[in-house]
Amino acid sequence: MNLRQTPSQTVGPYFAYALTAEQYGYPLTSIAGGTLVTGDVEGERIRIEGRVFDGEGKPVDDAMIEIWQADAKGRYAHPADPRGSNTAFKGFGRMGTGTDRENRFIFDTVKPGSVDGRQAPHINVIVTMRGLLVHAFTRIYFSDEATANARDPVLSSVPAERRATLIAERKETPTGIVYRFDIHMQGPNETVFFDA
């Protein structure tokens, strides 16, 4: 049997009370939020933060960002991972940009390991918002992984002049390690989005 895919439609402006209820203070539990780490998870604690900008360079205050990542050893919490699913670290985060004063999304997580030895450490990202009829896929790579990034098959498939849009800048701050990853929907620095 060959069925046709159900079409995508925009998430619209009013998703917060259902998809990110706890973050926005609505009375419904959330399946995921901005904190991926729990106390005993192995790996380097990092924070990933950034904003989403529209074609006029204005920060978007009603976007939702979802991330999916491997643990510090590069294992996904999923039965298809051939090395066996990890259990302590779930690897999924979800945050809206409407609660922070600067409209940042903020994820507290661990730095992922390489998933297969070929790919550089990365985090998979879904971007969705009002005005986006189909969600967009992108990836976060890390600025301190220059050697691995140079060999990464996905980064290599991106035109060289656009690769920087996928690389989060590492900064050591008094409160910990912060990677900055801004998402530009349009403009000269338009983020690379994938047909994944």
Added chain:
Amino acid sequence: MTLMTMRPRDWTSHPRYIEPSYRSTVLRGPTKPLIPLKHTLSELTGPVFGHDSVGPLDADLTRNGRRNGEPLGERIIVTGRVLDENGRPVPNTLIEVWQANAAGRYIHKVDQHDAPIDPNFFGGGRCMTDATGTYRFYTIKPGAYPWGNHANAWRPNHIHFSLLGPTFVTRLVTQMYFPGDPLLDLDPIYLSLPTGVRERLVSRFSIDVTEFGFALGYVFDIVLRGASQTPMEA
């Protein structure tokens, strides 16, 4: 080990990013061509949610927001199957839903439409598919509401759906509409899809699903991306 790769996004089944009649797309949709990405373990895995992520009232929006009585409006049942493109059921998968109340007002703080909030209706919930891919939830039929896209613009009655599916690339965010709604022909979001495709988003009234003396039944089947025949070396 080999993993099945997933079939590509079928771009004949999805809207384009920039659709000028839906004004917000103009500054928010990507303008550069998407870069093709060969699926790796990153795309062929995804978050797993079990039945424990759904609370006892989550699938009954007629009850999960009650304070001092029953919500107002027409009670309905929405049910259907989640299948993949190969016709296989997608079992134990999470569906999140949200919608306006019967008067066309969302509980969301940003919604300023001058229609009453129903103190007994929240409008958000979730459910899981069973082993056959079937899901079912109770709710109140959502009302239409005006929006600022163009002069006298009104959204047709709709329920938002969010599915993760079995892998990261099966993610689907969509909206379910109701049969016979005259606003469909005027709605740029619905019309962002071509004829022959958009109709997949319109639920079907079913007297068989309808519960005697209680609620009308609507059926909405969902098709997610399925595995392709080409395995990937892992």
